[in-house]
Amino acid sequence: MDHQFYMARAIELSKRGLGRTFPNPIVGAVIVSASGEILGEGFHAGTDHAEVVAFMDCTRKGKSADGSTIYVSLEPCNHTGKTPPCTQAILDAGITQVIYAVDDPNPLAQGGGAYLRSRGVEVITHILESESAFQNRAWLHKIANNRPYFTWKIASTFDGFSAAVDGTSQWITSEQSRQVVQRLRAESDAILIGTGTALSDNPSLIPRGDTRRPLRIVMGERRIPDESNLLDIESETLIFPSRDIDAFMEKVKELGLNSVLVEAGATLGTALLKKGLVDEICWFQAPTLLGGGKKAIGDLSIETLSDRIDYIISKTELVGPDLCTTLLPKKMEADI
Numbered sequence: 001m002d003h004q005f006y007m008a009r010a011i012e013l014s015k016r017g018l019g020r021t022f023p024n025p026i027v028g029a030v031i032v033s034a035s036g037e038i039l040g041e042g043f044h045a046g047t048d049h050a051e052v053v054a055f056m057d058c059t060r061k062g063k064s065a066d067g068s069t070i071y072v073s074l075e076p077c078n079h080t081g082k083t084p085p086c087t088q089a090i091l092d093a094g095i096t097q098v099i100y101a102v103d104d105p106n107p108l109a110q111g112g113g114a115y116l117r118s119r120g121v122e123v124i125t126h127i128l129e130s131e132s133a134f135q136n137r138a139w140l141h142k143i144a145n146n147r148p149y150f151t152w153k154i155a156s157t158f159d160g161f162s163a164a165v166d167g168t169s170q171w172i173t174s175e176q177s178r179q180v181v182q183r184l185r186a187e188s189d190a191i192l193i194g195t196g197t198a199l200s201d202n203p204s205l206i207p208r209g210d211t212r213r214p215l216r217i218v219m220g221e222r223r224i225p226d227e228s229n230l231l232d233i234e235s236e237t238l239i240f241p242s243r244d245i246d247a248f249m250e251k252v253k254e255l256g257l258n259s260v261l262v263e264a265g266a267t268l269g270t271a272l273l274k275k276g277l278v279d280e281i282c283w284f285q286a287p288t289l290l291g292g293g294k295k296a297i298g299d300l301s302i303e304t305l306s307d308r309i310d311y312i313i314s315k316t317e318l319v320g321p322d323l324c325t326t327l328l329p330k331k332m333e334a335d336i
Contacts, residue, residue: 003099006030006038006071007128011101011135013043013050014073018187019212020046023256025139029054030071031095039063051076051086055093066094073132075104075125076112087112091119099124101132105143138259141279147253148189151280152262152269153181156296158285158323162266163294167200176320177284181263182208184282188261190238190252194268195220204229205263217260219248219268245275270298273309281311281327284319 013028021027021044029050031040040063042053051072058065076086076098090098098121104110113123133140138149155173156162163169171178185191186207191214197203198218205216213235218224221241230237240248252260262269262278272278283296302308311327318324 001032001036001069003071003124003127006032006069007073007099007101008131009038009041010050010071010073011128011132013041014132015135017044017046017050019189019214019259022139022189022258023142025074025136025258027051027072027074027136029073031055031058031065032069032071034067034069039065039068049077049083049086049089052083052089055089058093064094067096068094069097069099070095071127072098072100074102074136075100075110076116077104077109078112078115079109081108085112087115090116090121095121097122097124099127101125101127101129102136102140105140142258147249147277148255148257148260149279150192150260150262150272150277151184151188151282152264152272152278153184154269154281154283154296155181156283156285157288157290159289159291160296161290161293162296164290165293167294169294170201172288173284173286173322174320177286177322177324179208180284180319180324184261185214186212188214188259189257190215190217190255190260192217192219192260192262192264192268194218194264195222195224196267197263197265198224198228198230202229203263204232204234206234214261215255215257217252219243219264243271245271245277249277266294266296266298270300273297274300279329281325283325283327285323285325287321287323 010028010030014026017026027044027050029042030038031054033039040054040058042050042057044050055065076090078085078087098116117123141149157172191205216230216235216237219240310330312330314328315326
């Protein structure tokens, strides 16, 4: 059997759960017969785990999972939380082989592979491990670092300005780029802006055409007017009335978020960057020049080249007329 083919499908399924599973990971599962037929598929979307959803898919199709193989993008959980352990569901279904990509690092849930082996199930691990880990990087980062994964979305001219001298900024980038941002919002657990952005743009931060409503977080000392779009009833909004990033991080850790999309301007974004809290940059650059205005990234207090902050280019793509570049910390180079 082509293990990589079926695991790639499980990983692709897992992506459908982005923004819907916190505090849990995204997971995809594929059940395959001995002859290679896909019997059932599923992904975690915030309620039942991927393995259970895949078993229900089998039942819906009138198929039996008995004697089959299940491919899972993350080690099956081995604990009882809001749902029973997936290891027991696998045993009850008569699965004879389990193949998963990434070991579960959560001490509360890990050990599923060893438990299944002890019950006579063949277990194969680390198939497309790096690919699955990259898709699940927000949750894995949270487990390892006890804080959410922050992605800073920047929109600028090609020479790095987010607004003209007179403050005008809408719209520097194209409608196509803004559509991609809608997807990023829908895949995030929360969206963070500063009071400067809230007051100047009066955004709603609600993904278009999506029933999901990420938490909206506004950080800063200035008061948000009662009529602000951010204070409507379309989604919950957390106001953090301080510039103290350390205190903010303590608060945000309590929420159990996996991912935060930063749509703040240069002031807050740069402050997070200086603290080493920007885990990914998604930079949209329009093919236009201003030569002056408000820079997309502020003063980092770097005086010599050796103190620079290095990222690696993970991906570049044209989005309409714009260039979209994904930057990751240098330390992640081996994982992509």
